[in-house]
Amino acid sequence: MATSSKGLGKGLGALLSTEGIPEDAKDSVVELKINDISPNNGQPRKLFNDEALHELAASIKENGVIQPIIVQKKGTGYRIVAGERRWRASRLAGHSIIPAIVRDLTDQQTLEQALIENLQREDLNPLEEAYAMSNLLKSHNMSQEQLAKKLGKPRATIANTIRLINIDESLQDFIRNGDLSAGHAKALLSLKDSEDQRKAADVIIAKDMTVRQAEEYVRRLLWALENQDKSSVEEKEIDPAIKLSTKQVEIRLKKHFGSRVKLKLADSTTGKGKIVIDYKNYEDLDRLLKLMEE
Numbered sequence: 001m002a003t004s005s006k007g008l009g010k011g012l013g014a015l016l017s018t019e020g021i022p023e024d025a026k027d028s029v030v031e032l033k034i035n036d037i038s039p040n041n042g043q044p045r046k047l048f049n050d051e052a053l054h055e056l057a058a059s060i061k062e063n064g065v066i067q068p069i070i071v072q073k074k075g076t077g078y079r080i081v082a083g084e085r086r087w088r089a090s091r092l093a094g095h096s097i098i099p100a101i102v103r104d105l106t107d108q109q110t111l112e113q114a115l116i117e118n119l120q121r122e123d124l125n126p127l128e129e130a131y132a133m134s135n136l137l138k139s140h141n142m143s144q145e146q147l148a149k150k151l152g153k154p155r156a157t158i159a160n161t162i163r164l165i166n167i168d169e170s171l172q173d174f175i176r177n178g179d180l181s182a183g184h185a186k187a188l189l190s191l192k193d194s195e196d197q198r199k200a201a202d203v204i205i206a207k208d209m210t211v212r213q214a215e216e217y218v219r220r221l222l223w224a225l226e227n228q229d230k231s232s233v234e235e236k237e238i239d240p241a242i243k244l245s246t247k248q249v250e251i252r253l254k255k256h257f258g259s260r261v262k263l264k265l266a267d268s269t270t271g272k273g274k275i276v277i278d279y280k281n282y283e284d285l286d287r288l289l290k291l292m293e294e
Contacts, residue, residue, distance in 0.1 A: 033097055035096075038077060038079055039087070056085065079110070130163075167197065261278075
C-alpha cells in the first residue's frame with residue numbers, strides 16, 4: 001500500500017462534499033489493492049447499469065479514478081463505504097489499485113454515510129431509498145426524527161418514502177425501472193387491496209399519467225370502490241392480451257434500436273399511443289436517426 005504524501009486537496013474535498021460525506025481534516029488519499037477491497041452488503045444501492053458501468057470503465061482507462069472511494073478497515077482488508085460503482089468500473093478497466101480514503105467507522109456510521117452519499121448524488125431509486133431508511137431505523141434503533149436530521153430531510157419525507165416498501169411486490173419492479181415514480185407509488189398506496197393496486201398501476205402506466213392525474217384517478221377509484229360503482233371510473237382495466245402484445249413490441253423495438261423503448265397506450269380500443277425511445281447523448285441520437293432512415 002503506497003501512501004500519498006499530500007493530504008486531501010481543496011478541489012478533491014469539494015468533490016467529496018458533493019457526495020454528501022463531510023470532509024475530515026485527518027483524511028488522506030492512499031492507494032489500495034482492488035482485490036483487498038470488498039463491497040458492502042448493506043449498501044443501499046442494489047442496481048448497477050451495465051452499460052453505464054462500462055462507459056465509466058472506459059473513462060477510467062483513459063483518465064484514471066479522479067475521485068477516491070471511501071472505505072473502512074475490515075479484518076485483513078477493506079470494505080467500501082462510498083464509491084462501489086468506481087470500484088466495479090476500475091476492475092472492469094483492468095486496474096489493480098485504486099485511490100481511497102480509509103475511515104474508522106462503526107457499522108451504523110457506514111450505512112449512514114453510504115445512504116447520504118447515494119441520496120446526495122441521486123443514485124438510488126425510490127425503493128432502494130425506502131429499504132435503506134427502513135434498515136437504519138430497525139437495525140440501529142433510530143427514530144424518524146433522528147434520521148431526518150442526519151439526512152437533512154423533513155420527517156414527513158422520511159415517513160412517506162418508507163411507506164413505499166408496503167406497495168404490492170408485483171409492482172416494485174415498475175418503480176425500480178422508472179415506469180412508476182415515487183409519486184405514482186404513493187398514490188397507489190391509498191388502495192389497500194393488492195389486486196386493486198395492480199389494476200390501477202396498469203392503467204396509470206398504459207395511459208402515461210402524471211402524478212397528479214394518477215392521484216385523481218385513484219381518488220375516483222376509491223370513491224367507486226366504496227360506493228360499489230366501478231362504472232363511474234372512466235379508465236377501464238387494460239386487457240391482459242393488450243398488455244402482453246405491448247410488452248412484446250417493446251422487446252422487438254429494444255432489440256432493433258439497442259435502446260430502452262416504452263410504448264405509452266392512450267386508447268386500448270383504437271391502439272392509439274406513442275413510442276418513447278431513450279438515448280444517452282447526441283452521438284447515440286445520431287445512431288438512432290440513421291437506423292430510422294434505413
